[in-house]
Amino acid sequence: MLKINALHKSYAIGESSLHVLKGIDLSVETGEMVAIMGSSGSGKSTLLNIIGMLDVADSGDYILDGLPIEALTEKKAAVYRNKFLGFIFQSFNLINYKNALENVALPLYYQGLNRKKRQELALFHLEKVGLTNWSGHLPKELSGGQKQRVAIARALAANPKLLLADEPTGALDTKTSHEIMAFIQQLNDEGKTILMVTHEEDIAGMCKRIVRLRDGVIIEDKKVNQVRASQYV
Amino acid sequence: MFDADLWREIIQSINKNRTRSLLSGFTIAFAILLFTILFGVANGLQNTFNATFADDAINLISIYTGRTSKANNGLQAGRRIRLKNEDFDYIEKEFDTKIQHITGRVNRSVQASFGVETNSYPLRAVHPEHQFLEKTIMLKGRYINQNDIVNRTKVAVIGRLVEEDLFLDKDPIGAYISLNKVPYRVVGVFRDDGGDNEERIVYTPVSTAQRIYGNNEYLNQIKIGYDPKMDYNEALAFGNTLKGKLKKRFNVAKNDQRAVRVRNRAEAARNANLISVSLSIIILVIGLGTLIAGIVGISNIMIFIVKERTKEIGIRKALGASPKSIVTIILTETIVITAIAGYIGLLIGVAVLKLATPILEDYFIKDPGVSNTLVLGATMSLILAGAIAGYIPAKKASKIKPIIALRND
Incomplete structure (x- = not known):
């Protein structure tokens, strides 16, 4: 599904440069649910951004679903993001003047589907996250958990191969966090590959595999026994 | 798209x-x-x-005369200088290539009446080319023509406001109005952008006026439209040459500012x-x-x-x-x-x-x-x-x- 080899990334900070990723090797199989952990500055978000094609590595190989991802033009990166990847952010990143349904339909717009098809698919995914009745509401009229569920529906709408989540529960209270995690686990059960960045141990424990980063290198990569979030709900 | x-x-x-x-x-x-x-x-x-x-043509030179202010060649000061038809002919011939239009003009004031309506208007007795120099725009009929000049016909071209004043709703073309009790046939009505005063004027042939008012050959002024291809400096030079030749012709001192006056629009036009x-x-x-x-x-x-x-x-x-x-x-x-x-x-x-x-x-x-x-x-x-x-x-x-x-x- 995903294969990374000797990935390096540094950022220029004034005169000096900060070496953030110092040779990452990682491979993820279809159907896995991986937590990338690490303290702030460990490079976990940078890694996720490179996987998400939101950022480019300095060197190293990255193969996604058999496609080598390198030297992409902006246009091509946009197409790949749209086709392969679904994003879930800590701060939801919904477009505030669009209602729930329109937010979910947006990736489909960029896929070039017609309006009727978009509405249909968006409604289907909203139903999946249990927000059918909220389709006409603007983000500001939704609770944090609801917003994240809209964001998940949006990430799922384009039927991506890989779901990337950056601290998906970071802005939520414990109860809502568990609800969202239960939902993400359910998606994984249905076969979606999921990669998430978190710094919360209990959230990481709800994944099937934990990759720990420190100072730009992987210090631990182990499979864990998944804790089901549904037991807390 | x-x-x-x-x-x-x-x-x-x-x-x-x-x-x-x-x-x-x-x-x-x-x-x-x-x-x-x-x-x-x-x-x-x-x-x-x-x-x-917009009132008049901008390439305009007007010639007036007055009394001499200086003695010259044994002639006394105070002598009256008057333009005549022969002066008109002289200018026309002498400066033929530099002149686009030329007209003489006799100015009078007349009592005009049609039926019971009577009013007094300035009369300008002119040559046909006066039309272009005054930028007269014909509304009905025609302007004074060469035939009128040759035959000294008693025809009149009246301003739009003269028509309004005297003819009310009647068609003036072909009608006879009396100017100081002499009947004239109205052949045209004009308008002028120069304002109301310019539209309360009556034009007649210059030769007719000379016959009727004193049977002489005098002109009050001569107006010239110089060749518009001349630039300002050429036009000014032309004006000065004209002035010099006329002073010589009338035996007027070179520094006499009153006897022969030439007003040149070129200067104003430049400004x-x-x-x-x-x-x-x-x-x-x-x-x-x-x-x-x-x-x-x-x-x-x-x-x-x-x-x-x-x-x-x-x-x-x-x-x-x-x-x-x-x-x-x-x-x-x-x-x-x-x-x-x-x-x-x-x-x-x-x-x-x-x-x-x-x-x-x-x-x-x-x-x-x-x-x-x-x-x-x-x-x-x-x-x-x-x-x-x-x-x-x-x-x-x-x-x-x-x-x-x-x-x-």
Whole structure:
């Protein structure tokens, strides 16, 4: 599904440069649910951004679903993001003047589907996250958990191969966090590959595999026994 | 090329971000409003100016005579100099190549009556070419012609207001009016841009007047339209030569300023032209200035809008928006707002000018207004400017890295 080899990334900070990723090797199989952990500055978000094609590595190989991802033009990166990847952010990143349904339909717009098809698919995914009745509401009229569920529906709408989540529960209270995690686990059960960045141990424990980063290198990569979030709900 | 989805996106974006849209719309509407009003007023000034100088031909030289103020060649001062037909013939022959039109003129005041209506008017007895020098515009019938001069016919060409005064609703052409009790056949009615006084005048053939008023060959003045191909300096030189030759002809001292007077329009024309050109430059500067202010305004707002939308653009890009689609959406939005707001500003501006026209006329601003072409041009250039002003930030926005845009705040 995903294969990374000797990935390096540094950022220029004034005169000096900060070496953030110092040779990452990682491979993820279809159907896995991986937590990338690490303290702030460990490079976990940078890694996720490179996987998400939101950022480019300095060197190293990255193969996604058999496609080598390198030297992409902006246009091509946009197409790949749209086709392969679904994003879930800590701060939801919904477009505030669009209602729930329109937010979910947006990736489909960029896929070039017609309006009727978009509405249909968006409604289907909203139903999946249990927000059918909220389709006409603007983000500001939704609770944090609801917003994240809209964001998940949006990430799922384009039927991506890989779901990337950056601290998906970071802005939520414990109860809502568990609800969202239960939902993400359910998606994984249905076969979606999921990669998430978190710094919360209990959230990481709800994944099937934990990759720990420190100072730009992987210090631990182990499979864990998944804790089901549904037991807390 | 009509993309319903794109337009839906744009209309939603404009509609849901009303403050932003109104703010940018207001700037543009205001710029166009100012442009229209300033340009209109400046145009009005130019109209007033043109109207003031539109009365007579600008390539005009008038010759008058008076009494000599200095003794010359044994002749005493105080001698009366009078222009005659032979002087007219002399000038016409001597300066043939430099003269476009020439006319003699006899001035009288006459009591004109038709039926019971009577009034007194200035009479100008002229040659046919007087029409071009005075810029007389015929409304009905004809002007004095050469046949009238040769046959000393008793025909009259009357001003529009003379017709109004004497003929009321009757057709004057072919009717006989009496001028100081002598019947003349009316052959034409004219109008003149020089104002009401210029339209209360009666023209008759110069030869007829000379026969009737004293049976002499005297002329009150001779008017010449010099060849318009001459530049100002040539025209001034021509005037001076003319003056010199006439002084010699009448045996007048060279430094005698009263006996032979030559008034040359060339000098006034040069000044008038200068003012006209400066007015045009001022108008141009005003127009360009307002447009540039408008363009700067739009640019600022576009930069602000793109900044405000950075996050949205990041989200869109993360969801698979191509850079081109980002540029398209921002640019189209700008153009739509610019076009609509520009049009509104224009309508208000034109309305204000229309309403203010009567007031402005008191301040010597005539027919303030902007031509359709100019208005269209201004709107187009603002739309174009909006597009350019929008394009640079839009292009920049399309290059925003989604991770920067999406960084948690």
